[in-house]
Amino acid sequence: MADSPIAVEHHNPALKHHFANMEQQREASSLGMWLFLATEIMFFGGMFCAYLIYRYWYFPDFAAASKSLDITLGAVNTAVLICSSLTVVMAVRAAQLGKRQEQVVYLALTLVLGLAFLGIKGVEWTSKFKEHHIPGPTFNFEGSVPGHPDQPVDQHHAQLFFSLYFAMTGMHALHMIIGVGIFSYLLYHAWKGKYTPEYHTPLENSGLYWHFVDIVWIYLFPLLYLIDRKK
Amino acid sequence: MSEPIVSTKTNIAVWLTLLVLTGVTAGVAFVDLGPLNTIVALVIATFKALLVVLIFMHVKYTSEKLVKVVVISAVFFLLLLLGLSLADYTTRLLM
Numbered sequence: 001m002a003d004s005p006i007a008v009e010h011h012n013p014a015l016k017h018h019f020a021n022m023e024q025q026r027e028a029s030s031l032g033m034w035l036f037l038a039t040e041i042m043f044f045g046g047m048f049c050a051y052l053i054y055r056y057w058y059f060p061d062f063a064a065a066s067k068s069l070d071i072t073l074g075a076v077n078t079a080v081l082i083c084s085s086l087t088v089v090m091a092v093r094a095a096q097l098g099k100r101q102e103q104v105v106y107l108a109l110t111l112v113l114g115l116a117f118l119g120i121k122g123v124e125w126t127s128k129f130k131e132h133h134i135p136g137p138t139f140n141f142e143g144s145v146p147g148h149p150d151q152p153v154d155q156h157h158a159q160l161f162f163s164l165y166f167a168m169t170g171m172h173a174l175h176m177i178i179g180v181g182i183f184s185y186l187l188y189h190a191w192k193g194k195y196t197p198e199y200h201t202p203l204e205n206s207g208l209y210w211h212f213v214d215i216v217w218i219y220l221f222p223l224l225y226l227i228d229r230k231k
Numbered sequence: 232m233s234e235p236i237v238s239t240k241t242n243i244a245v246w247l248t249l250l251v252l253t254g255v256t257a258g259v260a261f262v263d264l265g266p267l268n269t270i271v272a273l274v275i276a277t278f279k280a281l282l283v284v285l286i287f288m289h290v291k292y293t294s295e296k297l298v299k300v301v302v303i304s305a306v307f308f309l310l311l312l313l314g315l316s317l318a319d320y321t322t323r324l325l326m
Contacts, residue, residue: 026234027295027298030293030295030298031295031297031298031301034298034301034302035301037305038301038302038304038305041305041306041309042305042308042309042312045309045312045313046312048313049312049313049316049317052313052316052317053316053317053320056317056320056321057320071257071260075253075254075257078253079250079253082246082249082250082253083246085246085249085283085287086242086243086245086246088287089237089242089287090239090242093236093237093239093242096234096236097236204234207287207288208288211283211284211287211288212288214283215279215280215283215284218276218279218280218283219273219276219280221253221256221276222256222260222272222273222275222276223272223273226256226257226260226268226272227269228268229260229261230260230261230262230263230268
């Protein structure tokens with residue numbers, strides 16, 4: 001590498017030979033990560049689109065089904081994710097400033113919060129399972145349409161709501177599980193002191209991923225839990 | 232230009248705003264605003280998402296214009312998907 005005409009910067013071992021310098025390498029990987037996130041936006045976008053159409057068509061039944069979700073657990077989980085986003089930015093900042101110990105602490109906190117989210121989600125899903133709100137042959141949703149006590153909820157429409165609920169929160173949870181895996185890897189390497197102010201691209205890009213998953217939940221919470229809570 | 236280092240103060244301020252807005256979203260859902268309930272919830276969610284994208288994800292500070300192009304075009308195509316689909320399904324006479 002020493003005789004390469006483009007290796008002008010000091011020889012950081014993390015600099016790959018096809019980049020002119022660390023700055024260019026960092027920007028290229030950041031752009032790549034954003035392109036990946038663009039595909040993720042379209043992936044979740046399809047589910048959001050299906051959800052919005054059916055919500056528009058079967059609004060009263062969707063509102064009734066939405067009311068059976070635990071709003072407290074949903075709000076707590078939103079707060080947990082927002083806190084984990086803060087610990088992620090603080091971990092990235094610690095890496096930028098070269099503080100290894102802080103980095104490790106914030107990454108560990110992120111992992112704890114991520115697992116807490118998944119735990120709460122597990123509690124919610126368990127109660128849905130016990131209430132027979134899982135779509136399938138044993139599905140049963142008792143209750144009436146909000147504002148119309150004499151009008152029972154259409155079972156098919158309620159089932160559609162829960163299909164979308166499990167598909168969307170399920171895909172979100174899968175992203176969280178992958179995120180926990182990625183952050184365990186980061187924690188190990190941060191512990192080893194791999195991420196320095198010059199090179200911490202994995203930390204930065206994983207942070208972008210984590211924030212994206214947070215944003216998906218920021219939309220899922222009001223759309224799924226808060227359809228019609230007025231009465 | 233090198234990468235941005237966002238101050239702890241800014242990060243904490245964004246974090247607090249996000250937490251408060253989560254409370255507001257949950258609280259305002261119990262107030263009867265008619266069809267505005269959904270709109271208010273989505274406006275708050277979009278404001279929260281903007282804060283995360285601009286500050287936490289450093290888009291506000293990045294000097295890389297291509298990143299901004301990717302973000303804007305991703306949102307544009309998402310809105311195209313949602314907008315055109317809903318323009319169809321919400322205006323059908325037979326349901």
